[in-house]
Amino acid sequence: MTFPLPPNATIGIVGGGQLGRMSAIAAARLGYQCHVLTPEENSPAAQVSCSVTLGDYGNRAVLRAFAGRVDVITFEFENVSADGLELLAGLRPVRPAPAVLRISQDRIAEKTFLNRAGVATAPWLPVRSFGDLVYAAEKLGLPGILKTTRLGYDGRGQVLVRTEAELVVAYEELFPKPLILEGLVDFAQEISVIIARGAAGVMVAFDPVQNRHREGILDLTLAPAPVPDWVAEQANAIAHRVAAALELVGLLAVEMFVDRDGRVLANEIAPRPHNSGHWTIDACPASQFELHIRAVAGLPLPHAPRHSDAVMKNLIGPEETALWPEILATPGLIPHLYGKTEARPGRKMGHVTRVFPRGALPGSFGIADALGPLADQQI
Ligand SMILES: Nc1ncnc2c1ncn2[C@@H]1O[C@H](COP(=O)(O)OP(=O)(O)O)[C@@H](O)[C@H]1O
Ligand SMILES: [Mg+2]
Numbered sequence: 001m002t003f004p005l006p007p008n009a010t011i012g013i014v015g016g017g018q019l020g021r022m023s024a025i026a027a028a029r030l031g032y033q034c035h036v037l038t039p040e041e042n043s044p045a046a047q048v049s050c051s052v053t054l055g056d057y058g059n060r061a062v063l064r065a066f067a068g069r070v071d072v073i074t075f076e077f078e079n080v081s082a083d084g085l086e087l088l089a090g091l092r093p094v095r096p097a098p099a100v101l102r103i104s105q106d107r108i109a110e111k112t113f114l115n116r117a118g119v120a121t122a123p124w125l126p127v128r129s130f131g132d133l134v135y136a137a138e139k140l141g142l143p144g145i146l147k148t149t150r151l152g153y154d155g156r157g158q159v160l161v162r163t164e165a166e167l168v169v170a171y172e173e174l175f176p177k178p179l180i181l182e183g184l185v186d187f188a189q190e191i192s193v194i195i196a197r198g199a200a201g202v203m204v205a206f207d208p209v210q211n212r213h214r215e216g217i218l219d220l221t222l223a224p225a226p227v228p229d230w231v232a233e234q235a236n237a238i239a240h241r242v243a244a245a246l247e248l249v250g251l252l253a254v255e256m257f258v259d260r261d262g263r264v265l266a267n268e269i270a271p272r273p274h275n276s277g278h279w280t281i282d283a284c285p286a287s288q289f290e291l292h293i294r295a296v297a298g299l300p301l302p303h304a305p306r307h308s309d310a311v312m313k314n315l316i317g318p319e320e321t322a323l324w325p326e327i328l329a330t331p332g333l334i335p336h337l338y339g340k341t342e343a344r345p346g347r348k349m350g351h352v353t354r355v356f357p358r359g360a361l362p363g364s365f366g367i368a369d370a371l372g373p374l375a376d377q378q379i
Contacts, residue, residue, distance in 0.1 A: 001071040001072065001092075001093070003093075003199065003297070003298025004297055004298040004299050005032065005071060005072060005297040005298060005299075007030075007031035007032070008031060008032070008033060009032055009033070009071045009072070009297070010032070010033045010034070010035050010050070010069065010070045010071050011027050011032050011033070011034050011035070011070065011071070011072055011073075011074065011293065011296060011297065012034075012035050012036075012037065012066060012067070012069065012070030012071075012072065012073040012074070012092070013034055013035070013036050013037070013045055013049070013073075013074055013075065013076055014037045014038075014057065014066075014073065014074070014075035014076070014077060014080050014085070014088075015036075015037070015038060015045065015075055015076040015077025015080065016036050016037075016038025016039075016040050016043025016044060016045040016046055016052075016077075017043070017044055017045060017076060017077060017338075018044045018045075018338040018340075018348065019045075019076035019077070019272060019273045019274075020034075020036060020038075020043075020044070020045030020049075020076035020077070021044040021045040021047065021048050021338060021339065022273065022278070022281065022287075022289045022336075023045075023074070023076060023273060023289045023292055023293060024036070024045055024048045024049045025048055025289065026287060026289035026290040026292070026293050027293045027297075028048070029290070030290070030293055030294070030297070030299070032293065032297065033049075033050040033051075034048075034049040034050060035049060035050060035051045035052065035053065035066070035069050035070050036049045036051075036052045036053070037052070037053045037055070037057070037062070037063075037066040038052065038053075038054065039054065039055060039056050039057070040054075041054065042339075042341070044338040044339045044340060045076065047339045048339075051069065053065055053066040053069065057080045057081060057084050058081055058084060060087060063084055063087050063088055064087075064091065066088070067088050067091035067092045068091075070092060071092065072092060072093045072094075072095060072296060072297065073085075073088050073089075073092050073093065073094045073095070074094070074095055074096070074250060074272075074292070074296045075094075075101065075272060076272055076273065077272075078101065078104060078105060078153075078270060078271075078272065079105070079151055079153075080101075082098050082101050082102040082105060085098035085101055086098045095249045095250045095295065095296045096246075096248055096249055096250035096251075096252075096271045096272075097247075097249070100246050100247075100248060100250075100271045101271060103246065103269075104268075104269050104270060104271050105150060106149050106150055107124075107147060107148075107149045107150075107152070107180045107268075108126050108149050108178070108180055110268065110269060111124050111180070113245070113246075114242065114266050114269070117241055117242060117245040118241065119238050119241060119242060119266045120263070120264075120265050120266065121182075121265055121266050121267070122182045122183050122184075122185045122257070122265055122267070123140050123182070123183040124140070124180055124181065124182045124183070125139060125140060125180070125181055126149075126178070126179075126180055127146065127178075127179040127180060127181050128178060128179070130171055130175075133146070133167055133171055133179070133181060134167070136181040137161070137164070137167055137181065140181060140182075140183040141183065142161060142162055142163065142164075142167075142184075143160060143161060143162045143184040144160075144161050144181050144182055144183050144184055145158050145159070145160055145161065145181070145182045145184060146158065146159050146161055146167075146170040146171070146174060146179055146180075146181050147159075147174075147179065147180050147181075147182065148174055148177045148178070148179060149177070149178045149179060149180050150177070150178070154216055154217045154218075154346065155213070155215070155216020155217065156216070157174065157177075159173055159174060160184070161181075185257045185259060185265060186259065186260060187257035187258060187259055187260075188258050188259060188260050188262075189210050189225065189226075189227070189257075189258050190210065190211045190212070190213070190255065190256070190257055190258075190267075191208045191209060191210050191211065191225045191227065191235055191256050191257075191258055191264075192208065192209055192211055192253055192254060192255045192256060192274065192276040192277075193205055193206065193207075193208050193209075193235050193236060193238070193239035193253070193254050193256070194206045194239075194251065194252070194253045194254075194273075194274055194276070194277040194280070194288050195239040195240065195242075195243045195251070195252050195254070196250070196251045196252075196288075196291035196292065196294070196295045196301050197243040197244070197248040197249060197250070197252070197295060197301075198249065198294075198295050198298070198300075198301050199249045199295075199298060201244070202300075202301050203240055203243055203244070203301075204291060204301045204302070204303050204304075205236055205239050205240065206223075206277065206280060206284070206288065206305075206306070207223065207224040207225075207232065207236075207305070207306065208224060208225040208227060208231075208232050208235040208236065208256075209221050209222060209223040209224060209225050209276055209277075209279070210222040210223075210224075210225035210226060210227075211255070211276050214316075215346070217314070217316060217346060217348075218275045218276060218314055219313065219314055219316070220311060220312065220313055220314075220367075221275070221276045221278070221279055221310075221311065221312040222310075222311050222361060222367070223279045223280075223283060223306065223309055223310045223311070223312070223361070224306075224309065224361070226361075227258060227262075228262070230262070231258055231262050231264060234263075234264040235254075235256055235258075235264050238254060238256065238264060238266055239252070239254045242254055242266070242269060246269075246271070248271065249295055249296070250271060250272070250292060250295045250296055251271070251272060251273055251288060251291055251292040251295060252269060252270070252271050252272075253269065253270045253272070253273075253274030253276065253277065254266055254268075254269050255267040255268040255269070255270070255276075272292070273288050273289055273292050274288070275314065275348070275351075276312075278312050278336070278351050278353065279310035279311070279312040279353050280306070281336070281353070282308070282310060282334045282353040282355055283306045283307065283308040283309065283310040283353070283355050284304060284305070284306045284307065285304040285307065286302070286304045306358065307358060308355035308356060308357065308358055309355065309356045309357070309358055309359065309360060309361035310353055310354065310355045310356065310361075311353070311354050311356075311361070311367050311370065311371070312351055312352070312353050313351060313352050313353075313354075313371055313374050314348055314350075314351050315327075315337075315348070315349045315350040315351055315352065315374075316346060316347065316348055316349065317343060317344065317345045317346055317347060317349070318343040318344075318345065320349070320374065321343040321349045321350070322343075323373045323374060324337070324350075326372070326373035327352055327372070327373055327374070330372035330373060332354055332370070332372075333352050333353075333354055333371070333372055333374075334352065334353040334354065334355070335350065335352055336350050336351050336352070336353070337349065337350035338350050352371070352374060354367075354370045354371065356370075
């Protein structure tokens, strides 16, 4: 298969979640078919795709069968084995490359890569023994956050450590997994930038957005982030630098902290569509999902900045999902549901977007108001 992919070509998506679902919807609009690989029956992505291979990501026969059905492969799920992706890459083009996934899967590889690329992060040290942890705590000072290097998401696999006594407790909770201790950043806000990069090196980024978490899970995204231009420029420059250094072909989210002095530090990278970019579906001519598919398919990446400001609120767990009828009845709320059957606590079931004329994003109270039935869910 040659690039650009012609209409009706098949894009293989590894992973069956909502990121795959919204990517598949964007792909369909561009005239592509999607084929999903997931172990889950009736997954959010498979519901809106042409076909699915049901099977385990680690099973070689399953991976081969999947590759045989598609023209190009991408992923929406980071915890697929990078070795599995390597196998796929021997059979079909995989975008982004497995090497990019490998970096983002491991906090030590990720932070080493960022620092070598000249991008500042929270101070950090690897922890492979209790002795390492004591040394790291001395070097970095407390408070800090002890994190597993792999498989963390939505704040899982990490423990805040304020005192020496808490060091022991955190270590007992997370050991024997490989760990990393990070200094706690006293951030003024959390922001992210989503950037697409094509094979020829063209890059297109969305403006930085602000992310507000509840219990470690993204709750609200405000687009644009309320930061001065010079802060937004640092964030934008970091995203470009990281995407270029990774030689990315695809889409990348960079999560960042803005400290009290306005200095921007990178926290995490995710080489896939990101929850903090869902607002782009409703507020931009081309969403993050469309840019993802365009980059993977080798289509042009036009710069198409947002036509509207926006706030995105996640629908998490049974309580918020129960508000669906009220959400549907509220003018101006743009509803998105992911087709998941069971609303477990902490599970992302959907999201709601509200758009405002460009430049007219209200402050926190106005945003709470604008979210109607979801206003009560705010802090
Ligand atoms: N070094 C740090 N300093 C301050 N807050 C942090 C730090 N690391 C993580 N956090 C907080 O925890 C959240 C989740 O951490 P993150 O590293 O992004 O892991 P996850 O993979 O779970 O998203 C961040 O969004 C931030 O609010
Ligand atoms: Mg994160």
